[in-house]
Amino acid sequence: MSTQQDSGPAGNGVFRTKDVEQSIRDTEDPEFALRKSLSALDLTVFGVGVIIGTGIFVLTGVVARQTAGPATAIAFVVAGVVCALAALCYAEFASTVPVAGSAYTFSYASLGELPAWIIGWDLVLELALGCAVVAVGWSGYVRSLLGNAGASLPDFLSGTQHGRFGFDLLAFLLVLVLTCILVVGVKLSSRVTSIIVGVKVTVVLLVIIVGAFFVNGANYQPFIPPSEPAAGGGGLRAPLIQLMAGYTPTNFGVLGIFTAAAVVFFAFIGFDIVATAAEETVNPQRDVPRGILGSLFICTVLYVAVSLVVTGMQHYSQLTVDAPLADAFKSVGHPFWAGVISFGAAVGLTSVCMILLLGQTRVFFAMSRDGLLPRTFSRVHHRFGTPYRSTVLLGLIVAVVAGFTSIEELAELVNIGTLFAFVVVALGVIILRRKRPDLPRSFRTPLVPYLPIASVLASLWLMLNLPAETWLRFGAWMVIGVVVYALYGRAHSRLNVDG
Secondary structure (H helix, E strand, O other), X not given: OOOOOOOOOEOOHHHOEOOHHHHHHHOOOHHHOOOOOEOHHHHHHHXXXXXXXXXXXXXXXXXXXXXXXXXXXXXXXXXXXXXHHHHHHHHHHHHHOOOOOOHHHHHHHHOOHHHHHHHHHHHHHHHHHHHHHXXXXXXXXXXXXXXXXXXXXXXXXXXXXXXXXOOEHHHHXXXXXXXXHHHHOHHHHHHHHHHHHHHHXXXXXXXXXXXXXXXXXXXXXXXXXXXXXXXXXXXXXXEHHHHHHOOOOEEOHHHHHHHHHHHHHHHHOOOOHHHXXXXXXXXXXXXXXXXXXXXXXHHHHHHHHHHHHHHHHOOHHHOOOOOHHHHHHHHOOOHHHHHHHHHHHHHHHHHHHHHHHHHHHHHHHHHHHOOOOOHHHHOOOOOOOOOHHHHHHHHHHHHHHHHHOOOOOOHHHHHHHHHHHHHHHHHXXXXXXXXXXXXXXXXXXXXXXXXXXXXXXXXXXXXHOOEHHHHHHHHHHHXXXXXXXXXXXXXXXHHHHOO
């Protein structure tokens, strides 16, 4: 049996760990306790709601045309397997440490305080920028629908585009509305999300079913197009692995499938958000693993089906980049379904934005409750049982960022932040198995340490395929985080104050 059963910190300095038992006891303090109201179905809906976004409506056609052809379906399977490796690690941690904060909380229990701070700081960036980016994308779809109806917003209220400065009013208002919903309660959030996800999945199923009638088998030839060199970017825009080892990714061919998998992987981002809601789940040990793995499986099946339909309706070389699914229906003479797809994308992005904001507020809440950020932000509302102060603060910040941000500059930072979290969680599973074998684990990651090691390697490989410029920006954000920890977090940590 382990001797770490007291409430004090394990270890000293910046690598002191927080006992799992203490983390769980912290959730029982009424002043800082979140209300438990979510089920496995709620979590699965959250997962599907955040995963299915622009990836299924845009990325499918882009990758088919530029990287893998009809074999994009295989690329989705490969990416799904990589995500499943990480999902199995998340599922064990979430069932063992059912506390808000996801990878931040997991790393605090296994790797230590400084690594936990770093991953928490990383998640705040990832989820905040992700929410802002999605809000801007939602605004674009809504403006397109307004244009079809003969209405439009003034240019200066339509966002920053093509070097023209502006304010994106629709994205700003969306984040404010979603912030109010999250303040009122996570159960209301789950009900709103359920309605949105129902509409979104219905639209996706209609695309699959209706599109299947227009599939032409000749468009699948060749299913795996002949290999050709990829045109890599120059300088800092080149993938890091290209600068380090001279390796240039390949388009099409068998290797092109893996290149495509590195791209479509980002269509799966979001299943880890389910783990941030563990503390608000009635039976987290059972329901969180079900929610994580269930949502990932459902989305993988839908992605594969959509990619097969769209490449069967229109030859991959003729797919458009901006709206491939909608334009595929236009190419077979059915513009009505193109409008339905645009509507589904606009509705679907609403739930993505809400759940990213939910995840960010829960990580911020957990860091505040541990004293690494001011504790006032971890106080919950006496009526709604939500961390209303941190939710309002972060909602306002994200709303402003969404109002003044264009998508292109920030999307890749979201990707590298997510993959970094995957690496930390996989390593944490191995470490906590060795340090605390006595902990009750209702879900156990199979083949430890081999499966977590495979998850780490797969995530690192995808990170190396991101531009060096993205690595530099990510590094700069991490340096700022270490400075904030040194000046505030370390001294105010509850392990330092109480221990």
